[in-house]
Amino acid sequence: MPAQQQLSTEPVRIDAWIWAVRLLKTRSLAADACRGGHVKVNGEAVKPSVLVVPGDRVRLWANHREHIVEVTKTVKKRVGAPVARQCYIDHSPPPPPREILASMPMRDRGAGRPTKRDRRQLDRLRGRRS
Numbered sequence: 001m002p003a004q005q006q007l008s009t010e011p012v013r014i015d016a017w018i019w020a021v022r023l024l025k026t027r028s029l030a031a032d033a034c035r036g037g038h039v040k041v042n043g044e045a046v047k048p049s050v051l052v053v054p055g056d057r058v059r060l061w062a063n064h065r066e067h068i069v070e071v072t073k074t075v076k077k078r079v080g081a082p083v084a085r086q087c088y089i090d091h092s093p094p095p096p097p098r099e100i101l102a103s104m105p106m107r108d109r110g111a112g113r114p115t116k117r118d119r120r121q122l123d124r125l126r127g128r129r130s
Contacts, residue, residue, distance in 0.1 A: 007087065011051035012074040014041060014058070020075040021084040023060055023067055033062060058088075067092045 012020075015030040018039065024030045031048040033039050038061040039046055052058065052071050060067040069088040079087075105125060107114070114122065 006075050006077055006079060007073040007083070008075070009054050010074055011053050012076055013048065014039060014046055014050045014052050015048035016076060017052050017071070017074060017087075018058070018060065020078050021069075021087045022078070022081060023069070024062055033060065038062065057091075065092075065095060 015027055015034055018024050018030040018033070019027040024033065030039075034046055034048040034050075037045045040059040041050060041052060041056050043057075043059075052074065054071050054073060056071045058067075058069050058071060060069075068091040070091060071088055073087040075084075075087055105122065107118075
């Protein structure tokens with residue numbers, strides 16, 4: 001079946017649609033995002049079984065970034081990237097520049113809570129205290 005025939009306007013589960021248009025890598029990740037409150041349809045947090053139709057606005061928080069898309073077509077099966085882009089209009093804000101992300105102080109993963117000295121240094125860096 002050609003990809004163009006897979007596109008439709010029928011209602012589709014939100015977790016299947018997010019996976020099919022390649023916003024998340026797996027359907028289980030999409031379902032987990034829905035259960036965790038990271039997916040909103042028309043401003044409301046939804047369960048994975050909620051149906052989307054063309055015209056709905058989907059907000060997704062994934063990979064430390066917010067994706068805001070408007071559904072134009074629905075698909076039930078995963079499609080290629082060029083076809084997936086036809087299924088939504090992207091209204092997402094641009095990602096922050098790499099310089100800003102690189103300049104942010106980062107703690108080593110698993111280092112535990114900041115010590116009192118670390119907290120003072122962070123506060124000084126953020127301009128909260130002298």
